Amino acid sequence: xxxxxxxxxxxxxxxxxxxxxxxxxxxxxxxxxxxxxxxxxxxxxxxxxxxxxxxxxxxxxxxxxxxxxxxxxxxxxxxxxxxxxxxxxxxxxxxxxxxxxxxxxxxxxxxxx
Amino acid sequence: xxxxxxxxxxxxxxxxxxxxxxxxxxxxxxxxxxxxxxxxxxxxxxxxxxxxxxxxxxxxxxxxxxxxxxxxxxxxxxxxxxxxxxxxxxxxxxxxxxxxxxxxxxxxxxxxxxx
Numbered sequence: 001x002x003x004x005x006x007x008x009x010x011x012x013x014x015x016x017x018x019x020x021x022x023x024x025x026x027x028x029x030x031x032x033x034x035x036x037x038x039x040x041x042x043x044x045x046x047x048x049x050x051x052x053x054x055x056x057x058x059x060x061x062x063x064x065x066x067x068x069x070x071x072x073x074x075x076x077x078x079x080x081x082x083x084x085x086x087x088x089x090x091x092x093x094x095x096x097x098x099x100x101x102x103x104x105x106x107x108x109x110x111x112x113x
Numbered sequence: 114x115x116x117x118x119x120x121x122x123x124x125x126x127x128x129x130x131x132x133x134x135x136x137x138x139x140x141x142x143x144x145x146x147x148x149x150x151x152x153x154x155x156x157x158x159x160x161x162x163x164x165x166x167x168x169x170x171x172x173x174x175x176x177x178x179x180x181x182x183x184x185x186x187x188x189x190x191x192x193x194x195x196x197x198x199x200x201x202x203x204x205x206x207x208x209x210x211x212x213x214x215x216x217x218x219x220x221x222x223x224x225x226x227x228x
Contacts, residue, residue, distance in 0.1 A: 033216070042221040043156070043204065088156065092217070098168030099208070100146065101217060103156040 002027045004091050006104035013079050014112055021107045023072040023089035030067045031092035033101065034074055036085045043088070046074075079111045115139040117220035119205050125226045129194050134223045136188045136205030144208040145188045146217060147180065149173070149201045156204065162188065195227045 003026040013019050023032070031050055035043040047056045049065035049072060056063050060083065062075045072089055086108045090101040118137040126132050138145050147159040161168040162180055179191045188207075192199055202224050206217040 031216075040224075042202075043219050045219070048216050090156070095169060098161045098163065099144070100158040100161055100169060101148070101156075101206075102158065105155050 002091065002093060002102045004089065004102050004104040006087075006089060006107050008107060009105060010108045010110075012110045012112060013076075015080055016078050018078065019076050021074040021076070021087055021109075023074070023104050025070050025072075025089075025091045025102075025104075027070075027091070027093060028067070029070075029091045029093050030065070032065050032072045033090045033092065034063050034072070035088045035090065037088065037106075038085050046087075076109070079109075081111045081113065084109055084111045115218075117205055117207055117218050119203075119220035119223050121223060122221065123224045123226070125228065126195055128197055128227055132192050132195055132225065134190045134192075134203050134205075134225070136190070136207075136220055137186055138188055138205070138207030139209070139218060140186070142207035142209050142218075144168075144210070145180075145182070146206040146208075147190045148204045148206065148219075150204065150222075151198075151201045159190075159203075192225075195225075197227050200225055200227045 005024045007022050034046040047063040052067040054065045060077045065072045086106045088106045089104045120135045145162040148156050150156045158171050160170040160174045177193045181189050202222045204222045205220045208217045209215040
């Protein structure tokens with residue numbers, strides 16, 4: 001059974017600081033998604049990483065994928081309060097004609113002034 | 114931009130009642146999915162659907178659950194006799210085609226409250 005683990009589960013950080021969220025997974029996959037979720041809301045797609053070594057950046061967020069290490073990171077640069085949310089990684093695996101996303105446990109980010 | 118549409122946004126039902134959650138996937142997509150998220154927990158895969166049949170289902174997707182594509186545009190999830198523990202956000206997703214080249218797009222979700 002595929003396991004997707006994120007750490008930390010909860011992160012409180014001050015505005016202006018940098019931090020990294022880690023997503024480890026237990027099976028071979030070269031497709032990984034990052035989502036943001038505000039309380040009670042839907043999943044907002046942030047990044048789709050489709051190959052080993054993929055790096056994508058949008059504003060203060062940068063995501064990378066190392067398929068050999070089975071690790072993805074979401075780096076936050078100079079955090080601002082608006083980034084407060086829960087962040088999920090999800091690994092895309094294929095089985096025959098099917099595929100599915102297996103989500104991590106989520107990292108609840110709180111950015112304080 | 115095309116999007117996955119889910120209705121209703123919030124459904125309240127009594128325990129033991131049947132509910133149908135509706136989804137309209139993106140029009141040229143061929144693969145369809147349901148996921149659920151219990152409040153405060155991670156998102157869990159329920160079922161995938163392709164070529165008018167279930168491709169894969171999780172342990173959660175027991176005999177109380179069924180999916181259907183009744184008319185070529187809608188994709189529904191039916192829960193026959195709801196339980197309190199079915200209360201969750203249910204997300205529909207769709208994918209255009211070949212897994213390696215296409216990503217899943219999610220709808221906004223339906224919040225199901227079982228009383």
